[in-house]
Amino acid sequence: MSDHRRQVPRTDTLLADPQLAAAGERLGRGLVKDAVQRVQQRIRDGEVAPPEAVPAVLASLPSTASSLRPVLNATGVLVHTNLGRSPWSPAAVEAVVAASGTTDVELDLATGRRGPRGEAAIAALLAAVPAAEAALVVNNCAAALALVATALGQGKELVLARGELVEIGDGFRIPDLLVTTGARLREVGTTNRVTLGDYRGALGPDTGAVLKVHPSNFVVRGFTRQVAVAELAAALAGTGTPLVADIGSGLLESHALLLEEPDAQSTLAAGADLVLASGDKLLGGPQAGLVLGRADLVQRLRRHPLYRALRVDKTTLAGLEATLRGPRPPVQQMLAADPAHLRARADRIAARLIAAGVDARAVDSQARVGGGGAPEHPLPSAAISLPAGFAAPLRHGAPPVVGHVDGDRTLLDLRSLPPEADDDLTAAVLAVAAR
Known part of the structure; x- marks a missing residue:
């Protein structure tokens, strides 16, 4: 033999x-x-016949050169951090592809001279939040907070309520970020209660800014007291002390389903000087940190070396602009x-x-x-219930399907999955059942 x-x-x-070339x-x-060498080893091990080498290599190749794989999100969590947060709209995807080549990101084609970077994306932001005089975009909301703390604090x-010294996930703590910028934290109030008098008592010649941080992914109930932005803004009027509100989730205007979630337009209208938000959560765009508010403060941040x-x-700017100007992004749908x-x-x-049995x-x-958005606001939905043993094989499928196990059943929630993915979801479940 x-x-x-x-x-x-x-x-x-x-x-x-030719096919592999x-x-x-x-x-x-x-x-x-690398794929060829893996198949060669499989041939040595007797798993693949030599004439099947090329088809075996082709079958093992990924669809792109990236290791990231598209996943069907059936978790029921609309903005899932482990799955890349918000999916983009087709308009945003098209804009990013167009911007991936040579673009006029910093060139004024009319004059041939250098032009302002991200001007159109900023204009789209200002159109979406009329209460803002100016805007700035950085790479995430933590970066926006770091820039503000560095430039102002x-x-x-930085005066901050003790109950807002939060940890937002993966061990990331707001106070740790703030102190690395060289700012000193002046904590006021207690964990559950803070008053306007607490803030007033902390103001002095060394105050760089008053900071409000939305607790985001938790809620304190019971014997509590917070100071609203409008209350703080009125107390700070004439002091020259900026009021900065980190609203977190990126809601630009109020939403009927999320009335307790702060939004940029209302927060600025209430008197905040700057609002910080994320671009890849409820806004539904690419990862970005949005800074909106007073023109003089935004310019101060823009001219700071850390900016x-x-x-x-350019691709983030393109995706953000298309998200703001284009059709409703998937998360809003x-x-x-x-x-x-x-x-x-x-x-x-x-x-x-x-x-199918x-x-x-x-x-x-x-x-x-x-x-981190609306932690106490569940959304009514519907799911496919399967035996618990389906969860792991579905994650290892092509495409992977991520649901969640509830007791002895795997639930595939449909609110986090677009209707056009129903056939793919069904095929994935049938493939697991056929094994």
């Missing part, structure tokens, strides 16, 4: 194959070569989803799965905003 190991195709022979042009020769005191290290690239339509989708999918049923469920 011949030794199959002697029949392993040579590496250069396989790489010269084309894959190398698209994905990179190194990535294809370095060597000075250069924190500014965003998810928020507006009709629970009755979600249940109808779940009934249809469950019926197809049951007809799968232990499936449609159930009512509760989705969440996620990303």
